[in-house]
Amino acid sequence: MPLDRVTPADIPSQQQMIADSLKRSAARQQFLAYTGLKKAQLFKDYAWKTGREETLQSNAKVVEIITGIVSTMLGPKGLDKMVVKEMGGVRPTRKVTITNDSAEFLSLLEFEHPVGTLLVDVAKTVDGEVGDGVASTFVLIGALLSEALKLRRLGLHPAVIARGYEMACRQALKELEGISLEVGEGDAALLGQVATTAISGKGVASFTAKLSSLVVDLALEMRRVPRADLSNVEVYRMPGNISDTSLIRGVVIRNEMASRGMPRVIKDARIATLFTPIVFRDMERSPSYDEVVFNFTKPEEMKSYADSRYRVVSLLAEKVQRAGANVLCTRKGLDEAAVARLESLGIAAIRRISDEDVQRIASATGARVVSGVGNLTADDIGTADLVEEVWSENGNWIKFEGCKNPASISVLLKSPSEEMTFEVEHLMKNAISTIRNVLRNGRVLPGGGVTHLSLASSLRKHSANTGSREAFAVESFANALEEVPSTIARNAGLDSSKILTRLRAAHSRGPTRLGVDISTGEACDLVERGVLDPLDVVRQSLITATEFTKAILRLDQVIFTPTTREEQVRKRQQERAERGKRAEDWVEEKTV
Ligand SMILES: Nc1ncnc2c1ncn2[C@@H]1O[C@H](COP(=O)(O)OP(=O)(O)OP(=O)(O)O)[C@@H](O)[C@H]1O
Ligand SMILES: [Mg+2]
Structure with missing residues (x-):
């Protein structure tokens, strides 16, 4: 009716x-x-x-x-x-x-x-x-x-x-x-049709083909990643056009290159990962490089300090090049002198990466995280087909693509509005689980x-x-x-x-x-x-x-039992208490 x-x-x-x-x-x-x-x-x-x-x-x-x-x-x-x-x-x-x-x-x-x-x-x-x-x-x-x-x-x-x-x-x-009908991993066209059927009518008509092929790629990729689940598909949302949405076989982190002069796109990247900073640590003056106290009495002293700082830090930075890396990722900071030297060596450096992200980069690229740049050797270097800095209105990102062991799968989701981004993400996740189910039992229906x-x-x-x-x-x-x-x-x-x-x-x-x-x-x-x-x-x-x-x-009977007045009072008392107001005050208020 x-x-x-x-x-x-x-x-x-x-x-x-x-x-x-x-x-x-x-x-x-x-x-x-x-x-x-x-x-x-x-x-x-x-x-x-x-x-x-x-x-x-x-x-x-x-x-x-x-x-x-x-x-x-x-x-x-x-x-x-x-x-x-x-x-x-x-x-x-x-x-x-x-x-x-x-x-x-x-x-x-x-x-x-x-x-x-x-x-x-x-x-x-x-x-x-x-x-x-x-x-x-x-x-x-x-x-x-x-x-x-x-x-x-x-x-x-x-x-x-x-x-x-x-x-x-x-x-x-x-x-x-x-x-x-039977369908297998190799039937990309059939899988694409299943994804298209699942997506059709969901308000993204012009991007159905793009999203379907992305969904199939994602579902297939997830089969290659151990313990991959929809919950560990990382979605990075960015303003842009849906058709530029892409799958990244590797890691994406929210960060940027240490200086604008460093390369933004590094093909055949060789990646060094550090837990420690590259700084000039004046141990005589202070136990921590953050708290260095300068007691210069003459201009020459200051110049000699700056020279030795540049020399020491440059030497440290050169160790990255000697280990064979062209990308440096560190958990801690980089001295400006180190940044300048790395830049002149053509090395892209990313600093202050979270612990978790350093580990993700290391496990995806096969790098070993080292404490102290002096200990860095060629054996500690990981690889990725591409490291790229992506600039966007809501922050910069670095993507590590084509990793040999992508521990996670990431999607750079571009869409014109925030509302739309969430819609598309929801849609894609549903379609991915549909394709994963199809791959699991290998059968589809008209x-x-x-x-x-x-x-x-x-x-x-x-x-x-x-x-x-x-x-x-x-x-x-x-x-x-x-x-x-x-x-x-x-x-x-x-x-x-x-x-x-x-x-x-x-x-x-x-x-x-x-x-x-x-x-x-x-x-x-x-x-x-x-x-x-x-x-x-x-x-x-x-x-x-x-x-x-x-x-x-x-069902032959429905019996509805409403909450008693006492229960209602208790519930509201509890809510008040949770909100920080004393429950007794409220009882008084109510009984007046
Ligand atoms: N081009 C098409 N022609 C005819 N039927 C189609 C076409 N594309 C999809 N369908 C059918 O539409 C139905 C799915 O529609 P829809 O996605 O709106 O509903 P649902 O999957 O049942 O629910 P929901 O997606 O909201 O959970 C399926 O039966 C599917 O085969
Ligand atoms: Mg549906």
Whole structure:
């Protein structure tokens, strides 16, 4: 049912629920207004107890509304959602998020209705397990429950429907392997198509090709790096054009060359790493070079000091060259005399690098971190194909690329705005986990709902051979599966019922990869078009949707227990105490 037609009257036990309503916050009211759900029972604190039929109807209504909201996001032409979150404070501000990612969208919402909260958990589970497929799962859940309600009206018991759904899901999972295609590490083109399918419709249309190939490179690179995980893919954000985003097989650090005269691009870099500084340490005058006290009485003394300082430090700097390095990285400082000498020797030097970064550089390049430049030998030198200083508006970076042992993978992510940077990063990480899943099990499925159409067709044949009452539910499961291609077509502005009839007929005649071409509305082979979904994503979606629907069908009562007044007082006392105000003051305030 379209949202604008949802009225309180559509929702069972409305009065009962509104009766005990607690105060609603302004933000919630506003959200209701935004979604057009004013006064719907979907949100906030009520206590109620309902009977079996009422529970099913009421939960199904909530599911219908929420899945209806998410379903418009499905597919390459799916629409975006804007979530406006009011932030507190003296001058309240608003955080506006526009997204096409269903998991992100749902994570921004707060439902008070328990089924709403469960659906948010469903999105988290699917996103956490496979990083994609949330919108399709929601479309399936909505369709499975709406089909279940039709069966209920025909008098079928919820337990029979749940059993039928379980049978159908098991059968569908068995058939997935047969429909799938094999894909391996060498199939870069196929992997690129899977990445493109995952990224399409996410608001980066002009950069889809660039991002897909980057995502595939990243996923493949991660297989070469031991213990690589999405959490240790370092993302360095910079203003710029998305098309200049690049993958770095090595290390990126936020730093700069010690002087502008030093080389900024060093090919075939030979890298020395030091824990110690290169400074003139006047041990007689002070135990620490930072605290040198000068007691010159004559100008000559000062000159001789400066000369010896330059001579000693130059000699130290030359040791870097003698060890064969053309890049020096040190944890500590560099005397200006050392900088000048290194510069004249054509050595690029980076100083005051964090401990952690020095270790990362050393392990990636194969260098050994040395204490005291005097101890530096050719054996301590590491290598990288390229060391380059990158200048940007928000700071300078040094990248070490083409390292022999890249312990981490880095991405220099360029994008025109901060908002966009986070969107693209999120999108890339999801797509990377999708490709990694594909590489793990080596199988992909025809996308665009073609797999769902094939499964629906074979389930219908299967149900025809099942003599039990569960066969009705198997048939309904098939109908629900078809809602995925149907929604993709509808979201693209096509006449979904006409297309579905044609495709259903084609699939009933035998195995085919025909689906809908979303630009023309004609039937076409979607595998040839490169629309491919990972098997894991479809499997997870089927399992989660079936399990969730079964759980809803098995519920016969919902009992909501609101927090008691004492509990509320205790909770607020605690919050006050955490904020630093004495709890007793507040109790007094409250009791006056
Ligand atoms: N060019 C295309 N033609 C037809 N279908 C496509 C095309 N590109 C992608 N799809 C299909 O769109 C569906 C994915 O859409 P979408 O990414 O919006 O939803 P989701 O993956 O289920 O949810 P989410 O990405 O929000 O977690 C998949 O079934 C995919 O095969
Ligand atoms: Mg997706």
